[in-house]
Amino acid sequence: MLDLNSDVRYLKGIGEKKALALNKLGVFSLYDLISYFPRKYEDRSKYKPISICSDGENVCIRAFVANDPSLVTVRRGTSLVKLRAADESGVIDITFFNRPYAKNQLHKGEDYIFYGKIECSGSRKSMINPVFEREFGEHKLTGKIFPLYSLTAGISQTDLSNSVRQVLDNCLDYVPEVLPQDVLNEEKLCQLRYAYENIHFPADFKALELARKRLVFEELFVISCALSRIRKTRVQTPGIKMHMLDITGFYDSLPFSPTSAQRRSINEAMDDMCSGREMSRLLQGDVGSGKTLVAAALIWFCRKNGYSSAFMAPTEILAQQHFETLNNFLSPFGLKTGLLIGSMTAKEKRVVKEGLAKGEYDLIIGTHALFSADVEYKNLGLIVTDEQHRFGVNQRAALISKGSNPHVLVMSATPIPRTLALILYGDLDVSIIDELPPGRQKIDTFAVDESYRQRLNNFILKLTGEGRQVFVVCPMVEENEELPVKLKSAQEHAKELSALFPHLKTACVHGKMKAADKEKIMSEFAKGQIDILVATTVIEVGVDVPNAALMIVENAERFGLSQLHQLRGRVGRGPHKSYCVLVSNSDSEDTKARLSIMHKTNDGFKISEEDLRLRGPGDFFGARQHGLPQTHIADLGADTQLLQKAQASADALLRKDPSLSLPGNQPLREKIEKLFKSSSDSFN
Numbered sequence: 001m002l003d004l005n006s007d008v009r010y011l012k013g014i015g016e017k018k019a020l021a022l023n024k025l026g027v028f029s030l031y032d033l034i035s036y037f038p039r040k041y042e043d044r045s046k047y048k049p050i051s052i053c054s055d056g057e058n059v060c061i062r063a064f065v066a067n068d069p070s071l072v073t074v075r076r077g078t079s080l081v082k083l084r085a086a087d088e089s090g091v092i093d094i095t096f097f098n099r100p101y102a103k104n105q106l107h108k109g110e111d112y113i114f115y116g117k118i119e120c121s122g123s124r125k126s127m128i129n130p131v132f133e134r135e136f137g138e139h140k141l142t143g144k145i146f147p148l149y150s151l152t153a154g155i156s157q158t159d160l161s162n163s164v165r166q167v168l169d170n171c172l173d174y175v176p177e178v179l180p181q182d183v184l185n186e187e188k189l190c191q192l193r194y195a196y197e198n199i200h201f202p203a204d205f206k207a208l209e210l211a212r213k214r215l216v217f218e219e220l221f222v223i224s225c226a227l228s229r230i231r232k233t234r235v236q237t238p239g240i241k242m243h244m245l246d247i248t249g250f251y252d253s254l255p256f257s258p259t260s261a262q263r264r265s266i267n268e269a270m271d272d273m274c275s276g277r278e279m280s281r282l283l284q285g286d287v288g289s290g291k292t293l294v295a296a297a298l299i300w301f302c303r304k305n306g307y308s309s310a311f312m313a314p315t316e317i318l319a320q321q322h323f324e325t326l327n328n329f330l331s332p333f334g335l336k337t338g339l340l341i342g343s344m345t346a347k348e349k350r351v352v353k354e355g356l357a358k359g360e361y362d363l364i365i366g367t368h369a370l371f372s373a374d375v376e377y378k379n380l381g382l383i384v385t386d387e388q389h390r391f392g393v394n395q396r397a398a399l400i401s402k403g404s405n406p407h408v409l410v411m412s413a414t415p416i417p418r419t420l421a422l423i424l425y426g427d428l429d430v431s432i433i434d435e436l437p438p439g440r441q442k443i444d445t446f447a448v449d450e451s452y453r454q455r456l457n458n459f460i461l462k463l464t465g466e467g468r469q470v471f472v473v474c475p476m477v478e479e480n481e482e483l484p485v486k487l488k489s490a491q492e493h494a495k496e497l498s499a500l501f502p503h504l505k506t507a508c509v510h511g512k513m514k515a516a517d518k519e520k521i522m523s524e525f526a527k528g529q530i531d532i533l534v535a536t537t538v539i540e541v542g543v544d545v546p547n548a549a550l551m552i553v554e555n556a557e558r559f560g561l562s563q564l565h566q567l568r569g570r571v572g573r574g575p576h577k578s579y580c581v582l583v584s585n586s587d588s589e590d591t592k593a594r595l596s597i598m599h600k601t602n603d604g605f606k607i608s609e610e611d612l613r614l615r616g617p618g619d620f621f622g623a624r625q626h627g628l629p630q631t632h633i634a635d636l637g638a639d640t641q642l643l644q645k646a647q648a649s650a651d652a653l654l655r656k657d658p659s660l661s662l663p664g665n666q667p668l669r670e671k672i673e674k675l676f677k678s679s680s681d682s683f684n
Contacts, residue, residue: 002167004031004174011163021154030167034175036160037199037215037633038147041208044115044131045144051089055120060142062135063087064111071103081106085114092118093126102132111135113142145202164200172196176667179218183649189214199633213642216634220646226672228654239278239405240381242305244270250300253332254293256437262290265431266297269409272429273301273382279407285433286604287569291411292322294433295384296329298409303335303362307381310402311365314386315515316341317522321544322386323365330363340366340375343516370402377402384409413566434605442602443572445580447556447595456552456581457500464504464531468549471570472497472534475558488554494534504531511536537563546574556582557591561611564595565604 002010008027009019022028027036048059063085073079081096081103094114096102106112116130131141149160177192184191194207195214202208247266251258258266265283272279285291299309311326313319319341327337338361340352349369355361359378364370380403400406448456460470474490494508507530509521525533526545537559551571553564564582572578582595597610634642653665660669 002030002170004029004171006030008033008163011166013159013162018154018159021152024152025150025155030171031175033163034167034172034196034200035632036149036164039150040148041202042115042146042148043205044142044146045204047113049089050087050092050125053092053118053125055118057118058116059118060113060115061085061087061092062111062113063092065106065108066091068108069103069106071100085112090125093124094130095126095128097129099129106132113139115142145205145208147200147202161200168197168200176671178222178668178671180653180664183221183653187217187645187649189217212633216639217642217646219632219634220639220643221650222668222671222675224643224647224650225654225660225668226675228650229672232654232658237278237405238276239407240273240307241276242270242273242302242307242381244274245301245304247297247301250297250333254329258293258297259290259433259435259437261285261433261435262294265294265433266301268429268431269294269298269407270301273298273305273407278405279409279429281409281429281431283409283411283431283433285411285413286436287413287566288436288573289413289433290437291413291433292325293329294431295409295411296326298382299326299363299384300330300333300335302382302407303333305381307379307406308359308361308377309363309382309384310370310377310380311363311384312370312386313365313367315522316343316367316519317526318386319366321526326363326365335362336360337363337365340364340369342367342369343519375402380404380406382407382409384411386411413569441572441578443551443568443578443580445568445582445599445602447582447584447592447599449585450583452583456583459579459581460501460532460550460552463550464501467547468576469525469528469530469545469547470532470550470552471548471567472532472552472554473567474534474536474554490534490536493554497532497534501532505529506532506534508534509536537567544573545570547576548573549576549578551578551580553580553582556584556595557586557588561594561597561607562604564598565607568598568602569604 006029007019008014008022008030009016011030011033014022022033025036027033042058044060046060047062050061050063053059053061064087066084066086069081069083071079071081079098079100081099083094083106085092085094092114111134112132113135114127114130114132116127119126119128133139133141147161149157151157151160172193175192175196179189183189190210190213192214195211198207198211199215202211247270269279269281269283272281283291283294295311299311302309311322313322319339323337323339330337338352338355340349340356344352352361352364353375356364357376357378364377369375383400383403383406385408400408464470472493474488474493490508490510494506497504498506507521507525509518521530521533524530525548528547548571551568553559553567556564559567568580571580580598582598584591584595586592594610597607601607654660657665660666660672
C-alpha cells in the first residue's frame with residue numbers, strides 16, 4: 001500500500017525511468033510530488049467565438065473541422081498537418097508541426113475544443129500546435145484552469161498531472177496538519193485537503209487564491225519556526241566575554257571620520273562581544289560603504305582584549321588586498337598582520353604557521369588555507385569572513401573549530417531587502433551600513449542598444465587614452481548550453497576587441513578557467529598591465545582596481561538588477577570619473593523599465609527591493625548560494641505581508657511551547673527536523 005514516504009517509481013505510469021527523471025526535479029517520494037507545485041496556470045475554462053479572438057491571445061475555441069487534414073513533409077523531415085476549423089462566427093487555420101498523429105485524430109465535420117495562441121495576419125486567424133480534444137466527451141485538457149509544471153526530459157505535463165491525481169486520491173488524508181487550529185482561524189486559512197486539491201486542480205481562481213495563501217503561509221511559518229529555534233540555540237551559546245573599551249583612539253588614527261552607520265555597526269558588534277554570548281553577526285553594506293573599516297575596528301578591539309583574529313577571503317587576490325588595507329589601518333597600533341594563501345612557498349607557509357601557533361600574529365588573513373589541519377591558533381577571539389555566501393558551512397565550521405567559541409562576523413556586499421533579510425538571516429543579528437562615506441562618487445549609468453556600438457568603441461579609446469582601464473562583462477554560458485546567436489561570448493568578444501584595438505592589451509577570464517590562471521589575469525589587471533578585461537560574472541565580487549573607470553555589460557537583459565549593481569561597483573573605486581554602460585537589444589518594455597532603474601539610482605538597497613519585486617528570490621540570488629531553504633511555493637518578493645504574519649504566529653507559538661513538545665505540535669516539530677535535514681547547508 002502506498003503512503004506519503006513511498007518512492008514515486010511505484011506510481012502507476014511512472015516506473016524506474018520516469019522516476020529518475022522526477023528525481024532530477026527533486027521529487028523522490030509521493031509527498032515530494034504533491035509538494036511540487038505548478039509554476040503557472042492557463043485559463044482554459046472560458047470559450048470564445050473565433051471572430052472576437054485577438055492577436056497573441058491564448059484562448060479556447062469550440063469549432064468543427066471544415067476539411068480533411070493534410071499531412072506534408074518539408075525540409076529535414078519536418079512534418080506539417082494543416083486543416084481549417086470553423087464556428088458560427090468565423091474560420092481559423094490550424095497547423096501542427098511534427099505531430100503527424102494529429103491527421104488521424106481530427107476528422108472532417110466533427111466538433112472539437114482547441115486551446116492555443118491566436119495569430120492574426122490581416123483578417124486571417126491561425127493557431128499553431130494547439131491542445132485539442134473532442135467537444136463531446138471527457139475533458140481532461142480544456143474547460144478548466146490547467147496547471148503547468150516545470151519539466152525535465154522524460155516527463156510530460158500529463159505524467160505529472162496524472163501522478164499528482166493518484167496521490168491526492170489515495171494519500172491526501174495522511175498529510176500531517178502542522179498549523180495550530182487557532183492560527184488557521186486567526187488567519188482565515190483553508191483546510192489542508194482543500195489547499196492541496198485546489199493548488200493542483202483549482203475549481204476556480206478564488207479557490208486557487210485560497211489554496212496558495214494557505215500553503216505559502218504554512219511554508220513561511222515552518223521556516224520562521226526553524227530559524228527562531230536556531231537563533232534561540234545560538235543566543236544561549238557562551239562566547240568569549242570581552243571588556244568594553246573606549247574606541248576613540250582608533251577613530252583618531254584614521255585620515256577620515258567614520259560614518260554614523262559604521263560607528264553604529266561597530267558598537268553593535270562590540271556589545272555582542274562583551275555580552276558573554278558568542279557573536280554571530282552579519283555586516284551588510286553596499287559596495288564601497290566601508291565594511292573593511294568596521295572589521296578593522298573590531299580586530300583592534302579584539303587585540304586590546306588580548307585575543308587574535310582571522311580574516312577569510314574568497315580569493316587569493318582579495319586576501320592580498322585585504323592584507324594591505326587592514327595592515328594600513330592596524331600597523332600604527334603595533335598590530336602584526338600575517339598572510340596565508342595557497343600560492344606561498346612551503347617555507348613561507350611554515351614560517352607563518354609557526355608564528356600563528358606561538359601567538360606572534362594579531363591578525364591572519366587568507367583563503368581556505370586558514371582552516372588547514374596543520375594550522376593552529378593561539379587565543380583566537382574573532383573570525384571575519386568576507387562575502388560569506390562564497391564559503392560552505394563546513395568551511396566556516398572548520399575555521400570556527402580552531403578556537404574556543406570565537407566571535408563571528410560575516411560580511412556581504414549584496415544588499416538584501418530588509419523584508420528578505422528577516423528570514424534569510426533569521427538566525428543572525430544584522431548590522432546594515434546604509435550610507436556611503438563622503439566623497440564616494442556616483443557612477444554615471446547608461447542603457448543603450450547595438451546602434452551605439454561605434455560611439456562605445458570610441459569611448460573605450462578615449463578612456464584608455466587617458467590611462468584608464470575597462471571591464472567588459474558578457475553573459476555566463478553554462479556547460480553544454482547552446483549560445484544564442486546574438487548572445488555575447490566572453491572568449492569570442494575578447495578576440496573581437498583585441499582585433500579592434502591591437503595597440504591595447506585585452507585579456508579574458510571566465511568561470512571554467514583554473515583558479516590560478518584567473519588569479520594571474522586579475523592580478524595583472526589590478527597592476528595596470530591589462531587595458532581591457534573581458535569577463536563573465538566571476539568578477540562580480542572581486543578585485544579592487546581604482547584605475548578602472550568603465551564597466552560595459554553586454555546583453556544586460558540577461559542579468560538581474562542586483563547583479564548589475566554589483567558589476568557596476570567594480571568601477572568608481574578610485575579618483576577617476578567612472579561610467580557603466582548597459583548594452584541590450586531587447587525590445588521588451590519590462591527590460592527597458594528594469595534597466596532604467598539602474599540609470600535612476602546608485603542605491604543598492606532600492607535596487608535590491610525592486611529586483612526582488614520583479615524577479616523573486618530564486619533569480620535574485622542566482623545559483624543557490626544564499627543559504628535560504630528552498631521554497632516550494634512562497635515568493636519572498638511578493639509574499640512579504642504573509643511572511644510578517646507567519647513570523648508573528650511562529651514567535652507566538654514558540655513563546656507558549658519553545659521546544660514544540662506538546663502533542664499537537666509534534667507534526668510541526670517533525671517537519672522542521674526534515675527541513676534541517678534537507679537544507680543542512682542552508683542554515684549557516
